[in-house]
Amino acid sequence: MNINIRNAVLQNVSGNSQSELRETIVDAIQNGEEKMLPGLGVLFEVIWNNASEEKRVEMLGTLESGLK
Known part of the structure; x- marks a missing residue:
């Protein structure tokens, strides 16, 4: 079974609003x-x-600061 995670994720969130994207991330x-x-x-x-x-x-810079 060969699953393309990248394509699956992109299809799942394609067309989502900023609010929906934020909800997904949080x-x-x-x-x-x-x-x-x-x-x-x-x-x-x-x-x-x-x-x-x-x-x-x-x-x-944000990433570097967060990893300190």
Whole structure:
């Protein structure tokens, strides 16, 4: 069985409003289940790929600060 997680996640959230996306993200984080991590990774990939270099630097700064 070959499941394309990336495509499944993208199909699942495609067309969602900001409110729905927020709910999906918050639920995945609060739930804390390991199986949700790939989906969050796919969402981060979309954010990263659609961000300017300035926003990427900002995200990296936020990530670095959060890991200290």
